Amino acid sequence: MLFFLFWVLGLVLIVLQTTLLQSLPAWLGRPDFVFILVTFVAYRFAWIPGIALVFSLGWILDVVAGIYLGLYPLMCLLTFVILKLLTNKSPVKESTYQIPLVGVSYFLAQMFLYLVYSLALPEDLPEWSWGLTLQRTALLVVASIPLFLLFSSLHEYVLKRRLRAKPLRRPRKPM
Amino acid sequence: MRKKTKTIQGRRGRSAFTTIRVLLLIAILFIVGLLLLASMLGGRFGTLHQLTLDLVGPMQSAVTSSVSGVATLKNDYVALWNVREDNKRLQSLVNKYLEELGEYREGYSTYLYLEELLAFKEKLSFQPLAARVVGKDPTYWFQTIVVDRGRKDDVLEGMVVLAPAGVVGQVIQTSENYSKVLLANAPSSAIDAMIQKNRTRGILKGAGEHGFILQYVLKNADVAEGDYIVTAGIGGVFPAGIPLGRVSRIHKKRRGMFQEIEVQPHVDFQKLEFVFIDPTDRRKILDSTNLSPRR
Numbered sequence: 237m238l239f240f241l242f243w244v245l246g247l248v249l250i251v252l253q254t255t256l257l258q259s260l261p262a263w264l265g266r267p268d269f270v271f272i273l274v275t276f277v278a279y280r281f282a283w284i285p286g287i288a289l290v291f292s293l294g295w296i297l298d299v300v301a302g303i304y305l306g307l308y309p310l311m312c313l314l315t316f317v318i319l320k321l322l323t324n325k326s327p328v329k330e331s332t333y334q335i336p337l338v339g340v341s342y343f344l345a346q347m348f349l350y351l352v353y354s355l356a357l358p359e360d361l362p363e364w365s366w367g368l369t370l371q372r373t374a375l376l377v378v379a380s381i382p383l384f385l386l387f388s389s390l391h392e393y394v395l396k397r398r399l400r401a402k403p404l405r406r407p408r409k410p411m
Numbered sequence: 412m413r414k415k416t417k418t419i420q421g422r423r424g425r426s427a428f429t430t431i432r433v434l435l436l437i438a439i440l441f442i443v444g445l446l447l448l449a450s451m452l453g454g455r456f457g458t459l460h461q462l463t464l465d466l467v468g469p470m471q472s473a474v475t476s477s478v479s480g481v482a483t484l485k486n487d488y489v490a491l492w493n494v495r496e497d498n499k500r501l502q503s504l505v506n507k508y509l510e511e512l513g514e515y516r517e518g519y520s521t522y523l524y525l526e527e528l529l530a531f532k533e534k535l536s537f538q539p540l541a542a543r544v545v546g547k548d549p550t551y552w553f554q555t556i557v558v559d560r561g562r563k564d565d566v567l568e569g570m571v572v573l574a575p576a577g578v579v580g581q582v583i584q585t586s587e588n589y590s591k592v593l594l595a596n597a598p599s600s601a602i603d604a605m606i607q608k609n610r611t612r613g614i615l616k617g618a619g620e621h622g623f624i625l626q627y628v629l630k631n632a633d634v635a636e637g638d639y640i641v642t643a644g645i646g647g648v649f650p651a652g653i654p655l656g657r658v659s660r661i662h663k664k665r666r667g668m669f670q671e672i673e674v675q676p677h678v679d680f681q682k683l684e685f686v687f688i689d690p691t692d693r694r695k696i697l698d699s700t701n702l703s704p705r706r
Contacts, residue, residue: 255478284435288443310447
C-alpha cells in the first residue's frame with residue numbers, strides 16, 4: 237500500500253514537473269520534485285521497496301525526459317544508496333539534518349550529472365555556473381520543506397492505518 | 412525445556428526470513444542492474460520504455476490540456492479588464508472617424524454637384540452667371556429664393572434662372588448684391604409650356620409642393636404619364652425647349668374642353684444650392700416685341 241501510494245505520488249510529481257512547472261514563468265523556478273521524493277524515500281523506506289520505488293520512478297523520468305537512457309535511474313539509485321548508507325543508524329537521519337542533506341546531495345548530484353554529460357556531450361554542454369547551481373539548490377531546499385511535510389504526513393497516515401488494521405494479539409493466560 | 416525449544420525455533424524462523432530478504436534484495440539489485448545495463452549500454456528505446464511512455468503520455472496530455480485551459484481562462488479574464496478601456500477608446504475613434512467620413516461624403520457630394528453644374532454651364536449657349544442660394548421663403552403663395560447676385564453683377568428683374576435639371580424661376584426683385592427669384596412652382600407663376608413629343612401647348616401653373624399643373628390642354632390631345640414637358644418659348648421670357656418636368660397624372664373631367672395634367676418638376680426646389688442666371692435682358696426683348704410679362 238505504502239509502496240503503491242508513493243509510486244503513484246511520484247508519477248504525479250513527474251507529470252507535474254514535466255508539464256505544469258514547465259508552463260510557469262522561468263523566474264518562479266522549477267524545483268526537482270522527484271529528487272526530493274527520492275531523498276524522502278531514502279530516509280523512510282527500507283532497502284527493497286526503496287530501491288524498487290526509486291528505480292521505477294527514475295525509469296519513468298528517464299523515458300519522459302532523459303537523453304541518455306539509464307542516467308536518471310542511475311542517479312536516483314546512487315542518491316538513494318548514498319543517503320541510505322549515510323543515514324542508516326546515524327544521527328544524520330534526524331529531521332534537523334534532513335533538509336540540509338537534501339541540498340547537499342542535490343548539489344553533488346548536479347556536479348556528478350555535469351561530469352557525466354561533459355564526458356558524453358562535451359560540445360553541447362553550457363559552461364558550469366556555480367551561481368546557477370547554488371540558486372537551483374536553494375530553490376530545491378525551499379521546495380523540499382512543504383513537500384517533506386506532505387510526504388511525512390502521508391507516510392504516517394498510511395502507517396497508522398496499517399497498525400489499526402492489524403489485530404492485537406492477546407497474551408496467553410498462564411496454565 | 413519447552414521454552415528453550417521455542418527460542419531455537421524462533422531464531423530459525425527469523426534467520427530464514429532474513430535470508431529471504433537478502434535473497435530478494437539481491438534479486439532486485441540483479442534485475443535493476445540488468446535493466447540499467449540494458450538501458451545504458453544498449454541505448455535502445457525498447458518495449459518497456461515504450462510502454463512507460465504510453466502510460467505517462469496520456470497523463471501529461473491531460474495535465475497540459477488542463478493547464479492550457481486554465482491559462483486561456485485566466486488570460487480571457489485578464490483581457491476583460493482592458494476591454495472596457497479599449498471599448499471606450501475604440502468608441503471615441505469610431506465617432507471621430509464617422510465624423511470625418513461625414514465630412515468626406517459631404518465634400519464628395521458637393522464635388523459631384525459642382526461638377527454637374529460646371530457641365531451644365533459649359534453646355535449653355537450663353538455665359539450664365541452662377542449664384543448661390545442664400546435664403547428661401549417657404550410660404551405657399553410666394554415661393555421665392557434669394558441669391559447672392561444683384562445689380563452690381565448686372566442682374567436685372569425678369570432674368571431667367573436655371574439649374575442643370577431645368578427651369579428654376581425668374582428674378583423678380585434685385586438689390587445691389589442680392590436678388591429675389593420667384594420659383595417656377597409658385598402658385599403665382601405661369602409658364603408657356605408644351606408636351607415635348609407632340610408640341611401640344613398649354614400653360615404650366617405652379618402648384619407649390621405638388622409641382623406644376625399643365626392647363627389648357629384639349630381633352631383629345633395625345634398625352635400620357637411620363638411625357639416630358641418643356642418651355643414653349645412663346646412670350647419671350649423663357650427660351651424654347653428647357654426641361655420643366657414629366658407628366659405624373661392626368662385628370663379628364665366630364666365637363667369642359669380641357670384636361671388637367673399634373674407635372675412633376677425636374678428641379679428639386681427644396682435642394683437648390685447653386686443656380687445660373689441667364690444674363691439676357693428679357694425686358695428689352697419684351698419691350699421690343701411689345702409683349703407684356705405674364706408675371
